[in-house]
Amino acid sequence: MRIIALIIYILLALPALAQQQPSRSDLEKRRQSIMESIRITEQQLEATKKDKNATMGQLRALKSKLAERQRLINNMNEEIDHINNNIKSSSNEVTKLQQNLEVLKMRYAQSVRYAYKTRSSYDMLAFLFSSDDFNEAMRRLKYLKKYRDYRKRQAEDIRLTQNRIENKITDLNHQKSEKDVLLTAEEQQKKVLQNESNETNQVVLQLKGKERELMNEIAANKKSAKQLDRAVAEIIRREMEIARKKAEEEQRRRAEEEARRAAANTGGYGASLPGGRTTPANNTSKPPAGSTAKLPGGSETNAPVASARPKPAPVSYNLSMTPEAAALSSSFENNRGRLPWPVEKGFISDAFGTHRHPVAEKVMIENNGVDITTSNGATARAVFEGTVSKVFYIPGMEWNVLVNHGRYFTLYSKLANVTVKNNQDIKTKQVIGTVSNNEEGQAVMNFQVWKDGAKMDPAGWIAR
Structure with a gap:
């Protein structure tokens, strides 16, 4: 029984595993996306190189480019593995087709030899006229026609198989050529990666002499x-408390509406009694103390008599959100990994979570979101529709916009100016402000995603 259950589990899991494997076209699209990201990072890096002194902006851009370059190499390795699997599959198919072709040729040769031996028209006529009756002669004639058609099909099968083999070999050679191109490109990317790694190390060494300034900046x-x-x-x-009160008010309103409908359906009366009499629906008086109820067999009990009116069904409702907020939250969650970036162009220059400082390695820094470096004067935009919860200013973080998406919230920090206001409904990709420049003259914004008061990694939500 366990073996059968295991086999069923494996059969059900195979389609899911197959869906998780990216196709060749997916890998190609991902490679193009990574190369575009590297191009944007290089543009930002060239802008920072105008300052001859090494800056943290340069270092972050270099590290981001290194990470993207490594992703590109890994993606190329996946493409090469995919091509290798296709080559192996195509080679096996060619071998099988060649084996089938040999069998078809052998059978066709047997048919040709048999036809050669019986090629005389006299033998064919003798075969027909030796029939016992007319019906048998017709059957023999049909047999001869089918045999002739069979030989034609054999020849056609041989021709089709040869064509399939030629097409497969052509496709196989094309795949081998693609593999060679990818291997050459991968080697080039590895050389570029090594050069960029050396450049990054040089920038780190230059910044090592500025550790005191960096420590002050980190503390601030x-x-x-x-x-x-x-x-x-x-x-x-506060937003969650407001949402809870709204949900409770909605539940109370729905319960009252349900009670009014129930009262209207009964006409203000309860259940019917024998003889056509009714009992008022609002009769809630308890039976006198000591009253008894008859049980089957004539025995009595002091337990109170149960009310004849049925209890109303409990209302199933989420107390934390109204239906509209729940729908918005579900829609936001369903777009995980597909949300647009909060800027039109840029790259993640500092990742989410706790990690070591790239220069002061003994110092741990914590980022509640991701830092995104973009071009000067770039606009920040909403990644999803929602309502502006708060627009506020904090020294060091500049202007901030918090947007409500039901259970989810998105935060846009380090804005030079804001174009939205509190309680304003906004749409996806609507401009909410302009990204401010930091001390090094770079436009860097901080983007965060929260769920029920907990921080989440925004990199897993935006399209990559």
């Missing part, structure tokens, strides 16, 4: 980030 950033974190947590707490 941590202070601003904590202030922002407390402000966002408090705003979300």
